[in-house]
Amino acid sequence: METKKEKEELSYKEKFIQINKEAKATWIVGAIAFIVWLAGGFGVYLSVGNSWTILGMPAWFILGSFGCWFAGIIGVVYLLKFVFKDFDLESDEEDTNE
Numbered sequence: 001m002e003t004k005k006e007k008e009e010l011s012y013k014e015k016f017i018q019i020n021k022e023a024k025a026t027w028i029v030g031a032i033a034f035i036v037w038l039a040g041g042f043g044v045y046l047s048v049g050n051s052w053t054i055l056g057m058p059a060w061f062i063l064g065s066f067g068c069w070f071a072g073i074i075g076v077v078y079l080l081k082f083v084f085k086d087f088d089l090e091s092d093e094e095d096t097n098e
Contacts, residue, residue: 009087022083026079033075037064042064
């Protein structure tokens with residue numbers, strides 16, 4: 001049975017701080033996925049060339065393609081569990097005075 005989390009009550013300023021935090025963390029995960037793609041694809045190709053194969057395909061192709069995909073999925077799961085918060089973007093009347 002699924003339990004629903006309640007939305008957090010944040011002030012107007014706290015909402016923008018959280019949005020900024022989420023955006024920065026998303027950029028970091030994207031950069032990590034890009035680095036994994038570079039290292040898995042070009043790094044492996046430059047170090048061993050086509051001599052190393054996985055399932056009959058060059059290792060640089062497998063590691064560059066699927067490594068980036070796995071890094072992205074793991075990064076998104078991390079963001080969802082530890083960085084993102086569920087809150088309303090609409091401003092309440094009490095928030096406008098802050």
